[in-house]
Amino acid sequence: MRLNKLLLLLTAFFLGAKVTLADVAEGEKLFNANCTSCHAINEKVVGPALKDIDKRQSEAWIIKWVKNPQAVIKSGDAYANKIYNEYNQSQMTAFPQFSDGQIKSIIEYIKTGGAAPAAAAADGVAPNGGGQATGEGFYSQTMLIGLSIFAVILLFIIFILVNIRKVIERIYNEKFPEEIDLEDVKLPWKQNKKSTRYKLFVKHPVVGTLAVGAIITLVLGLYGFDFANKKVGVQKGYAPVQPINYSHELHAGKYKINCQYCHSSADKSKQASIPSASTCMNCHTYVKAKEKYNGQVSPEIQKIYNAVGYDAEKGAYIEGYKQQPIKWVRIHNLPDHAYFNHAQHVKIGKVECQSCHGPIEKMKVVSQQRSLQMGWCINCHREAKVDVANNDYYEKLHKDLKASNKDFITVAQNGGLECAKCHY
Numbered sequence: 001m002r003l004n005k006l007l008l009l010l011t012a013f014f015l016g017a018k019v020t021l022a023d024v025a026e027g028e029k030l031f032n033a034n035c036t037s038c039h040a041i042n043e044k045v046v047g048p049a050l051k052d053i054d055k056r057q058s059e060a061w062i063i064k065w066v067k068n069p070q071a072v073i074k075s076g077d078a079y080a081n082k083i084y085n086e087y088n089q090s091q092m093t094a095f096p097q098f099s100d101g102q103i104k105s106i107i108e109y110i111k112t113g114g115a116a117p118a119a120a121a122a123d124g125v126a127p128n129g130g131g132q133a134t135g136e137g138f139y140s141q142t143m144l145i146g147l148s149i150f151a152v153i154l155l156f157i158i159f160i161l162v163n164i165r166k167v168i169e170r171i172y173n174e175k176f177p178e179e180i181d182l183e184d185v186k187l188p189w190k191q192n193k194k195s196t197r198y199k200l201f202v203k204h205p206v207v208g209t210l211a212v213g214a215i216i217t218l219v220l221g222l223y224g225f226d227f228a229n230k231k232v233g234v235q236k237g238y239a240p241v242q243p244i245n246y247s248h249e250l251h252a253g254k255y256k257i258n259c260q261y262c263h264s265s266a267d268k269s270k271q272a273s274i275p276s277a278s279t280c281m282n283c284h285t286y287v288k289a290k291e292k293y294n295g296q297v298s299p300e301i302q303k304i305y306n307a308v309g310y311d312a313e314k315g316a317y318i319e320g321y322k323q324q325p326i327k328w329v330r331i332h333n334l335p336d337h338a339y340f341n342h343a344q345h346v347k348i349g350k351v352e353c354q355s356c357h358g359p360i361e362k363m364k365v366v367s368q369q370r371s372l373q374m375g376w377c378i379n380c381h382r383e384a385k386v387d388v389a390n391n392d393y394y395e396k397l398h399k400d401l402k403a404s405n406k407d408f409i410t411v412a413q414n415g416g417l418e419c420a421k422c423h424y
Ligand code: HEC
Pocket: 030, 031, 034, 035, 036, 037, 038, 039, 046, 047, 048, 049, 050, 053, 056, 062, 065, 066, 069, 083, 084, 085, 087, 088, 089, 090, 091, 092, 093, 095, 106
């Protein structure tokens, strides 16, 4: 029957969509694990921005390149030599272990511009009962399932309605065989047989309902994806203009000032903290960058003086000045229902700042590098090992592990997928 075929088609469509999402998700995983130390999609890091790479080079070329860039350069490939020289002959790591399919999935991910929600991460069931844990594609996944169910219900309703109509028609015809054809009954929307409404909903009710369903599905779908990407606090790439043109590239990169000199509570508390202007003054009482501004104090550094009330001419603080905090715009921000603790990760977990914030020391302007979505936390917890050996906290655990002949456990196995650990 026709409805069955329709159902099949629809299922195939949703499965198809899911497979593409799965590819993208795998690509994102591989990209984040292997490429982000040197590449971003939209900006130059150590290597070029990879946006539109599929337009610059053929898939075959990219596959060859990623597997062994040095070989491509040595083969005399003009393009490879050009970028190699452009990037000061820095050597890109070779990835001979990747299959063609894996590299293609990375290309698929790059094509999405890095914003596409990935769906596949939800496949693995958490090892310790956190079976509901979802991946980065939380929204797209639920959305797809939701839409599929919606479509099936819709089809079912059509099926029933069409059948009811047939049954009523039959009973009516049997009871009053001499009566006029039901088609001729005058209902307002039946009078004009040429109207679209008549054609769609009376003559071909299935087509009509499907059309309406498709429109609703489309609108819901668009809304869903937008929702996932624009959600406050989980915005990748967010890089607001700050009140002072402060550069991490200069301070943390060029002058190699330790991150925790300024973000001093990162290893002690939940918050990493933003330094107060007085921390800046430790140096900027003296560092005025006058050479750059014809002997004048740098206007950006002057903003620090304005905040704390420092008179650079006199070299003294202005008495009775009402200090004003610098209004830095917050970039990383989890929703209130999620709990994240810096000390747990920096001190106990020994996770580098860069694993979560990207190469901050290369940024003139800080931008959010990771989605900060639940799937991102979970993915790392599945893979990251608890440093049991060098940790007083885990003395007992260490003994238990030794007893069971294991070297390590992952954060997940240590309870890092339990909802209550991250949710109030
Ligand atoms: C150690 C740093 C490093 C890593 C890791 C790295 N790359 Fe590269 N990549 C580079 C550099 C540098 C270049 C520029 C060419 C050169 O100097 O060899 C480059 C160039 C490229 C190009 C050509 C870009 C263009 O604009 O034509 C592609 C494609 C590429 N890399 C893909 C990848 C992928 C995919 C990964 C992860 C699997 C990766 N790279 C990991 C450093 C790296």
